[in-house]
Amino acid sequence: MARSSFSAVRKESLSDSVYRQLADKILRGELPPGEPLPAERELSEALGVNRGAVREAIKRLQQARLVAVRQGGNSVVLDYLAEAGLELLPSLLVDGKGQLDIGVARSIMAMRSALAPDIAAAAARKGGVALADTLDALLDSMRRDAGQLGALQEHALAFWRRLVEHGGNIAFRLAFNSMTQTYVPIRNALAPVLQGELRDLENFAGIAAAVRRGDAEAAQRHGRLHVEIGRRALEQALSTVEAGGLRPS
Amino acid sequence: MARSSFSAVRKESLSDSVYRQLADKILRGELPPGEPLPAERELSEALGVNRGAVREAIKRLQQARLVAVRQGGNSVVLDYLAEAGLELLPSLLVDGKGQLDIGVARSIMAMRSALAPDIAAAAARKGGVALADTLDALLDSMRRDAGQLGALQEHALAFWRRLVEHGGNIAFRLAFNSMTQTYVPIRNALAPVLQGELRDLENFAGIAAAVRRGDAEAAQRHGRLHVEIGRRALEQALSTVEAGGLRPS
DNA sequence: CGCGTTCAACTGGTATGATAAGTTGACCAT
DNA sequence: ATGGTCAACTTATCATACCAGTTGAACGCG
Numbered sequence: 067m068a069r070s071s072f073s074a075v076r077k078e079s080l081s082d083s084v085y086r087q088l089a090d091k092i093l094r095g096e097l098p099p100g101e102p103l104p105a106e107r108e109l110s111e112a113l114g115v116n117r118g119a120v121r122e123a124i125k126r127l128q129q130a131r132l133v134a135v136r137q138g139g140n141s142v143v144l145d146y147l148a149e150a151g152l153e154l155l156p157s158l159l160v161d162g163k164g165q166l167d168i169g170v171a172r173s174i175m176a177m178r179s180a181l182a183p184d185i186a187a188a189a190a191r192k193g194g195v196a197l198a199d200t201l202d203a204l205l206d207s208m209r210r211d212a213g214q215l216g217a218l219q220e221h222a223l224a225f226w227r228r229l230v231e232h233g234g235n236i237a238f239r240l241a242f243n244s245m246t247q248t249y250v251p252i253r254n255a256l257a258p259v260l261q262g263e264l265r266d267l268e269n270f271a272g273i274a275a276a277v278r279r280g281d282a283e284a285a286q287r288h289g290r291l292h293v294e295i296g297r298r299a300l301e302q303a304l305s306t307v308e309a310g311g312l313r314p315s
Numbered sequence: 316m317a318r319s320s321f322s323a324v325r326k327e328s329l330s331d332s333v334y335r336q337l338a339d340k341i342l343r344g345e346l347p348p349g350e351p352l353p354a355e356r357e358l359s360e361a362l363g364v365n366r367g368a369v370r371e372a373i374k375r376l377q378q379a380r381l382v383a384v385r386q387g388g389n390s391v392v393l394d395y396l397a398e399a400g401l402e403l404l405p406s407l408l409v410d411g412k413g414q415l416d417i418g419v420a421r422s423i424m425a426m427r428s429a430l431a432p433d434i435a436a437a438a439a440r441k442g443g444v445a446l447a448d449t450l451d452a453l454l455d456s457m458r459r460d461a462g463q464l465g466a467l468q469e470h471a472l473a474f475w476r477r478l479v480e481h482g483g484n485i486a487f488r489l490a491f492n493s494m495t496q497t498y499v500p501i502r503n504a505l506a507p508v509l510q511g512e513l514r515d516l517e518n519f520a521g522i523a524a525a526v527r528r529g530d531a532e533a534a535q536r537h538g539r540l541h542v543e544i545g546r547r548a549l550e551q552a553l554s555t556v557e558a559g560g561l562r563p564s
Numbered sequence: 565c566g567c568g569t570t571c572a573a574c575t576g577g578t579a580t581g582a583t584a585a586g587t588t589g590a591c592c593a594t
Numbered sequence: 595a596t597g598g599t600c601a602a603c604t605t606a607t608c609a610t611a612c613c614a615g616t617t618g619a620a621c622g623c624g
Contacts, residue, residue: 077386119607121371121576137575138574138614139576139615141576148492151400152402152490152492170485170486173483173487183429188425234422235421236422237426238422241490244401330577354604364579365579366580367578387606390604
């Protein structure tokens with residue numbers, strides 16, 4: 067019995083489609099910073115949709131800081147490298163055609179390496195025994211499903227989610243959300259690459275034990291060792307492919 | 316002669332206003348997760364605006380992952396702690412009434428402490444002499460404006476911006492953007508608190524020198540020492556006020 | 565020529581009302 | 595209990611106005 071023989075039918079609204087098209091053009095550089103966007107009326111005619119749909123899409127581009135809008139003048143494209151927030155990561159990692167950007171992947175792993183140790187440390191400071199118990203339960207699940215990479219992956223993600231939920235740091239939590247949303251679409255392609263990290267139950271256990279003792283420093287150390295395994299593995303995998311391009315999911 | 320005796324006139328569109336109102340209700344917990352949003356027609360009537368404005372606002376809420384929308388049913392409020400991305404930080408730090416959330420401020424400083432060292436390290440690896448030159452120029456400006464906290468603050472922000480621009484890590488860069496957008500609205504209130512860090516030209520110089528040598532480890536060390544100054548200072552300031560509440564700008 | 569004024573032709577912002585399409589829950593027949 | 599029907603919701607989309615701010619070229623005055 068497969069985990070999901072069926073997948074949700076995709077339903078994309080018109081404004082979603084318009085947003086994706088415009089965002090993709092901007093992120094690919096086809097619409098460079100400073101370039102004025104076509105008028106809403108032009109766009110709606112060119113795309114064959116109502117002007118309301120175009121306006122909704124442009125409002126979202128504005129929120130993502132991809133364009134600046136002002137009444138009376140055309141909307142202009144902004145420099146997303148200087149303006150956009152972390153929520154843009156998923157669109158940057160895999161572009162409109164499903165191609166994976168290796169530089170972005172490297173960047174994400176580096177950021178993960180920077181944050182994960184401190185997430186573990188914060189959890190150790192604030193989590194307490196209750197958190198340690200749920201972490202131990204997850205460790206049991208990991209040991210039970212040691213052979214199934216996909217299951218291990220889910221458990222690992224849940225492990226980190228617990229840590230970040232109980233660390234009391236909302237910035238870490240939001241950043242974790244952004245990174246998770248980037249990770250999930252490509253997790254199947256990533257599982258074999260990260261298997262060394264996924265099977266590193268030693269540091270998972272080390273973190274759990276450190277949380278139980280309230281030992282922030284130990285949690286930080288185990289966290290750092292753990293994610294470095296994955297970072298190195300991905301680094302090696304990327305440098306061999308470097309131009310091939312993995313496919314999401 | 317003040318730096319800016321005039322400020323830009325604020326112009327908020329109707330949909331912006333609707334968005335802020337709804338987002339504030341959600342972030343304050345007035346509209347808890349799972350709660351269905353009023354129908355678009357109800358909202359437009361209650362707020363006295365046309366339905367298009369409401370729809371644009373809801374599209375933005377959807378993009379921020381504050382609500383889930385599906386045709387035929389009411390939109391429902393999501394749990395932003397579990398869904399939203401880092402771009403939500405500014406709205407969380409200072410709420411609709413301009414009150415500053417101390418826990419959020421602490422979180423941000425912790426995240427800054429986690430990222431800054433690695434940002435400096437990445438810049439040292441990739442920046443080269445060209446970056447070092449611009450950093451030295453900024454150092455000169457800092458020494459020249461040593462007495463003016465506001466100017467120092469601008470220079471420090473530019474210093475870090477240069478580092479993150481040349482580190483070649485787009486995740487760091489986007490996260491930096493998100494944090495900067497959080498920082499700017501309250502920077503005037505923060506300047507006196509962070510003055511110890513702003514006047515720490517020693518570690519700024521250390522980072523610049525490390526960049527010139529391509530010494531990532533030294534850059535990381537100086538970066539860590541530097542931001543820890545500010546983190547400790549804010550920690551102390553917050554624990555004394557703890558319930559007072561600073562005002563932005 | 566230089567410089568401000570005017571104004572028509574843009575742009576986005578708001579409003580109204582109609583129709584299509586999907587969801588929900590009560591009701592009913594089997 | 596199960597599944598079908600249907601009316602009353604909801605959001606999605608559309609078309610067409612008109613309001614409001616920007617822009618640039620044409621104009622006129624010194």
